[in-house]
Amino acid sequence: MIIATAGHVDHGKTKLIEVITGVNSDRLPEEKNRGMSIDLGFAYHDLGNGVILNFIDVPGHERFINNLLSGFSSIDLGLLVIAADDGPMPQTEEHLSILQLLQVKNCIIVLSKIDKVDQKKLDNVGCLIKKMMGKTIFSNAQIFHISNKTRQGIDSFVNHLKVIALNYRYKEVKGNFRLSVDRRFLVKGAGIVITGTVVSGKVTVGEELIHSKSGESLKIRAIHSQSRKSKTGIQGHRCSLNITGQKITLDEISRGDWILSKNVFFVTNRLDAVLSILKDEKKKFKHWTAIHLYLGSGNVTGRIAILGSFSINPGEKKIVQLVLDKPIHAVFEDKFVIRDISSSRTIGGGHILDPFAKKNSNANFRSFRSERLKLISPNSSKTALNNLLLHYIGGVGQKNFLMSRNLTISEFEKIIEPLDIITELYNNHKWLILKTNWIRLQKIILDKLLKKNQQLSGQGMDIKTILKAFKLNVPNFVIQNILNESLKSEKIKKFKNLFYHPHHFSTYINNMSWWVDLEKKFLKYGFQPPKISEISLEIGIDLKALEPILNKALSFGYLVKINRSRYILTIFFKDIGCIFEEIFNRENVQKINVQMFSQHTKISRNLSIEILEYFDEIGFTKRLDEGRVILKPFKDLKFFNTKI
Numbered sequence: 001m002i003i004a005t006a007g008h009v010d011h012g013k014t015k016l017i018e019v020i021t022g023v024n025s026d027r028l029p030e031e032k033n034r035g036m037s038i039d040l041g042f043a044y045h046d047l048g049n050g051v052i053l054n055f056i057d058v059p060g061h062e063r064f065i066n067n068l069l070s071g072f073s074s075i076d077l078g079l080l081v082i083a084a085d086d087g088p089m090p091q092t093e094e095h096l097s098i099l100q101l102l103q104v105k106n107c108i109i110v111l112s113k114i115d116k117v118d119q120k121k122l123d124n125v126g127c128l129i130k131k132m133m134g135k136t137i138f139s140n141a142q143i144f145h146i147s148n149k150t151r152q153g154i155d156s157f158v159n160h161l162k163v164i165a166l167n168y169r170y171k172e173v174k175g176n177f178r179l180s181v182d183r184r185f186l187v188k189g190a191g192i193v194i195t196g197t198v199v200s201g202k203v204t205v206g207e208e209l210i211h212s213k214s215g216e217s218l219k220i221r222a223i224h225s226q227s228r229k230s231k232t233g234i235q236g237h238r239c240s241l242n243i244t245g246q247k248i249t250l251d252e253i254s255r256g257d258w259i260l261s262k263n264v265f266f267v268t269n270r271l272d273a274v275l276s277i278l279k280d281e282k283k284k285f286k287h288w289t290a291i292h293l294y295l296g297s298g299n300v301t302g303r304i305a306i307l308g309s310f311s312i313n314p315g316e317k318k319i320v321q322l323v324l325d326k327p328i329h330a331v332f333e334d335k336f337v338i339r340d341i342s343s344s345r346t347i348g349g350g351h352i353l354d355p356f357a358k359k360n361s362n363a364n365f366r367s368f369r370s371e372r373l374k375l376i377s378p379n380s381s382k383t384a385l386n387n388l389l390l391h392y393i394g395g396v397g398q399k400n401f402l403m404s405r406n407l408t409i410s411e412f413e414k415i416i417e418p419l420d421i422i423t424e425l426y427n428n429h430k431w432l433i434l435k436t437n438w439i440r441l442q443k444i445i446l447d448k449l450l451k452k453n454q455q456l457s458g459q460g461m462d463i464k465t466i467l468k469a470f471k472l473n474v475p476n477f478v479i480q481n482i483l484n485e486s487l488k489s490e491k492i493k494k495f496k497n498l499f500y501h502p503h504h505f506s507t508y509i510n511n512m513s514w515w516v517d518l519e520k521k522f523l524k525y526g527f528q529p530p531k532i533s534e535i536s537l538e539i540g541i542d543l544k545a546l547e548p549i550l551n552k553a554l555s556f557g558y559l560v561k562i563n564r565s566r567y568i569l570t571i572f573f574k575d576i577g578c579i580f581e582e583i584f585n586r587e588n589v590q591k592i593n594v595q596m597f598s599q600h601t602k603i604s605r606n607l608s609i610e611i612l613e614y615f616d617e618i619g620f621t622k623r624l625d626e627g628r629v630i631l632k633p634f635k636d637l638k639f640f641n642t643k644i
Helices: 013-021 029-034 062-071 090-101 119-133 154-167 363-376 381-391 398-404 409-416 435-455 463-469 476-488 502-512 515-525 532-539 543-555 570-586 594-601 605-617
Strands: 002-006 041-048 051-057 077-083 107-112 143-145 178-187 191-200 202-204 208-211 217-225 228-230 232-234 238-244 258-260 268-277 289-295 298-306 317-328 335-340 346-354 421-426 429-434 493-495 498-500 559-563 566-569 621-624 627-630
Touching: 002 013, 002 090, 013 041, 013 051, 013 077, 013 154, 041 154, 051 154, 077 090, 090 119, 090 335, 090 346, 107 119, 119 143, 143 154, 178 238, 202 217, 217 232, 289 317, 317 346, 317 363, 346 363, 363 381, 381 409, 381 429, 398 409, 398 429, 421 435, 421 476, 429 435, 429 476, 435 463, 435 476, 463 476, 515 532, 515 543, 515 566, 532 543, 543 559, 559 570, 559 605, 566 570, 566 605, 570 594, 570 605, 570 627, 594 605, 605 621, 605 627
Parallel strands: 002 051, 002 077, 077 107, 107 143
Antiparallel strands: 041 051, 178 191, 178 258, 191 238, 202 232, 208 217, 208 258, 217 228, 217 238, 268 317, 268 346, 289 298, 289 335, 298 317, 335 346, 421 429, 493 498, 559 566, 621 627
């Protein structure tokens, strides 16, 4: 069990721990000289039966409150120490506020130095404490009267801690390994050692992890857990990790860095969160206020973007976005505290909703984000995932969901087991869609395809047109996969690069059955197709009967109509346009005449004239005297053919 002592400076926190454990947690020479805790101190008390009390001695002086916050990042019980001769002080109340903001569930009041006051003073201080605590979630917290000097009340207090520890319902070890670094140092003969509380998961000797700030890999050489050598470090335990890595040095590691499993390694500078402002704040908390954010063992400056409004009243709770000056690591439900930009006053705190926040560019987007955040806000990952899958017909990405909630693969498999999910692959990552939504999407696409086929007189649609037409807020690859599956099951048809509803496909095939032979002729002639009347005679189809086939081919983009009597395959026409550009650029000429064009393309003079005139018509070129100049790049042209 991890216990954090809190309270005003010189109220006896460190001495209390020493009396209980026999360890002076003031480890720094400066602390011993000044008689006050500057940094976090740690001590352990073995109760037997595998139960160990982990004491974190939190500094009380306001100047060292940033160190205090790192001590509150992952605790089971808060001990609020109040000296009987002083009573509650400003830092007492601030520590109490922080305990609440970080959602610490259990708190005990220790009224110390009772040997220094009479009963009347003791009763008055007791009344003040009860009044202060009555305004908090700890109104029923027990108060123990002790003296570190005489040991009065110590045994009774320790027995109470023992009962709590033995009956405490510890959180199940879940998630991937995460540890927030609160100390780092060198040990002769061992190398780099870092310490911190394991926030989630477990780690074993020999395991490879990642340093959050550098992204470099490191390996665990040895572990001390609960002040004992161990093969593992698990969630809720204080641990020292002896680490090694080719590119890791002591100087690169700082307090607040994270040591992470590769499965949850990411950093971000935008976090969507729930923020509560303290009731005793004097004025509204405004949008884009500069703040200090304290999360885990670290802190970083940034600003608060308030979603849906531009202020938060004292005592109010709202969804916000934390926009940070430096990237940090955080996952869903991580607790944080904010202080003013000078770090002199605690303003509020809350918990993370989404570590993969998007920039809130406008009011509509903020509304969209707020809706999504409501979907993912439940503590249950199963409920959150179900909300997302029901709401987003196009599905959700598995990777980001796993990392944002810090779920292992085995934990995730239990969540999705009862759900009927279709799994797609996108950029080698899994994408999850409810089967019912997949079927619904398939029907929507088929219905839209039918409608578009009708609007276009039976004309098919290529993939780009489909993606543009179906404004479904669904990833393109999902629509493509549905089309591919529908093709396999013959729910839709495809000819060349065009998709058809089956209802229109047979009509299309009947109209285009002659196109196969006609296309072969155009392929045969390449850059120099004869007049359409000659092709008509060659394939034995009357010109009038050929007209609907040509019109279809034009509408589908297979052919380009140069003039009333001349057609050319689109693929060849594009090649000819590119050749014209190459001549113009390579030869470094002012203009290109018919002779020059004909020589380079091997196209007859008469057909060259026809093609060049069509270039003028579609705005690709302009005639100047006996030559032509380029008006715009060929790839930017949008040319259209009229029906014959």
